[in-house]
Amino acid sequence: NNKIVFPELFFTDKNLVGRDVLKISRNLSDLKGIFADAEAFERMPQNQLAYEVSSFLPEKEGTPGGLYFGITYLYPGKVGNEYMMTKGHYHANVDRAEFYWGLEGEGMLILMDGQRNVWAEHVFPGSLHYIPGGVAHRMANTGSSLFSFAACWPSDAGHNYAEIAENGFSARLMEVNGVPHLI
Ligand code: F6R
Ligand code: ZN
Numbered sequence: 510n511n512k513i514v515f516p517e518l519f520f521t522d523k524n525l526v527g528r529d530v531l532k533i534s535r536n537l538s539d540l541k542g543i544f545a546d547a548e549a550f551e552r553m554p555q556n557q558l559a560y561e562v563s564s565f566l567p568e569k570e571g572t573p574g575g576l577y578f579g580i581t582y583l584y585p586g587k588v589g590n591e592y593m594m595t596k597g598h599y600h601a602n603v604d605r606a607e608f609y610w611g612l613e614g615e616g617m618l619i620l621m622d623g624q625r626n627v628w629a630e631h632v633f634p635g636s637l638h639y640i641p642g643g644v645a646h647r648m649a650n651t652g653s654s655l656f657s658f659a660a661c662w663p664s665d666a667g668h669n670y671a672e673i674a675e676n677g678f679s680a681r682l683m684e685v686n687g688v689p690h691l692i
Pocket of ligand 2: 598600646662
């Protein structure tokens with residue numbers, strides 16, 4: 510498979526050399542409850558791969574001042590008319606910011622502030638996105654090929670998935686007449 514490769518780890522700090530890249534994958538079954546069309550979701554193979562994340566975490570989780578780097582590979586598809594997407598989260602340390610940038614394929618970055626206002630940004634190879642502190646973030650693949658993006662976030666950000674799992678985002682990215690709409 511020809512997906513974008515993780516950068517070569519190239520550091521002069523001897524303590525970092527040889528650290529592993531952490532790889533996690535999410536199947537459809539890990540995304541239960543996040544899509545609007547629960548019946549369409551149940552009809553799909555639950556072991557279908559939805560996305561993979563490769564991360565380089567050179568500091569211990571929670572270290573103030575450190576940075577993490579990751580690439581997410583989000584596969585194309587739809588659940589009903591809703592585009593395949595990541596779970597989405599606030600950071601546990603809610604004021605911690607993050608950069609996302611597009612690598613291959615295309616998608617939309619869905620953002621929600623603390624007042625539940627939602628907006629979205631078009632992500633494409635070379636686009637750069639700043640996610641301010643306090644803003645929940647989720648990516649959707651709006652294309653028909655693999656959508657890959659990179660991320661850089663503070664090592665003391667942490668992840669708050671519970672808030673999104675319970676209350677979702679206040680808008681969804683749906684395909685209407687062949688094009689994505691925030692509804
Ligand atoms: C890290 C970050 C990304 C996501 C990844 C998967 O703070 O925002 O690396 O973790 O794109 O999405 P989630 O974590 O929402 O399943
Ligand atoms: Zn994040």
